[in-house]
Amino acid sequence: MRKFGVLVDMAVPVALYYAFTGLGGSQRAGLLAAAAGSAALAVVAAVRSRRLVALPVVMALGALLSLAAGLVSGSDRLLLVREALVGIPLGLVFVATAFTGDPVLAAVYRAVLVKNAEQDTLWTNGLAKGAWLRGRLRTMTITWGLVGVAGSLAQVVAAYRLPVSTAVWVTNLIVPAIIVTACVLCGPSVSRIRASLQDCRP
Numbered sequence: 001m002r003k004f005g006v007l008v009d010m011a012v013p014v015a016l017y018y019a020f021t022g023l024g025g026s027q028r029a030g031l032l033a034a035a036a037g038s039a040a041l042a043v044v045a046a047v048r049s050r051r052l053v054a055l056p057v058v059m060a061l062g063a064l065l066s067l068a069a070g071l072v073s074g075s076d077r078l079l080l081v082r083e084a085l086v087g088i089p090l091g092l093v094f095v096a097t098a099f100t101g102d103p104v105l106a107a108v109y110r111a112v113l114v115k116n117a118e119q120d121t122l123w124t125n126g127l128a129k130g131a132w133l134r135g136r137l138r139t140m141t142i143t144w145g146l147v148g149v150a151g152s153l154a155q156v157v158a159a160y161r162l163p164v165s166t167a168v169w170v171t172n173l174i175v176p177a178i179i180v181t182a183c184v185l186c187g188p189s190v191s192r193i194r195a196s197l198q199d200c201r202p
Contacts, residue, residue: 013038081159081171087152087178094145101134103141109193119197132196136189144182151178 013034020030097104114120126133151174158170 084152091145091148098141
């Protein structure tokens with residue numbers, strides 16, 4: 001398992017987008033850079049693991065879809081929902097992976113919560129033998145996925161129902177709202193896992 005793989009898959013395309021636009025590039029150039037970065041990550045992950053990794057593929061497809069839609073329509077409102085074009089399929093991927101043996105957020109929480117070799121062993125054994133850790137990771141992954149989908153749909157509604165000048169800042173507030181909401185809902189499970197790791201017992 002790539003310990004920081006999910007963090008990289010999400011951070012690289014976002015960083016590329018804001019780097020290009022921050023340096024004076026157009027939104028379309030930023031989206032193209034984000035798509036290229038995600039595509040590169042997908043290829044590297046596939047080569048290393050010898051299988052297709054869903055997250056970078058979804059990020060690349062979302063950026064390309066947003067770019068294509070913007071080129072065709074030139075719509076300001078469509079550009080406002082570019083995050084939603086990634087957020088909706090990404091949230092669905094989160095939910096889908098929750099029902100596999102490797103929930104997509106397992107790598108994120110492992111990177112954040114595991115502090116030493118003893119805790120790493122406990123984490124590995126919890127995934128392999130115990131239902132307590134798998135169940136909590138599944139619940140948290142589903143929570144993040146559903147909150148992400150709901151937030152993305154809210155972005156679409158705001159972009160097309162509000163004046164553009166208002167929708168610009170409203171849609172930008174939705175992403176942090178998604179993060180805060182999911183963190184609050186997952187807080188009890190995170191605390192339980194952290195306590196178990198600190199005690200070195202499931």
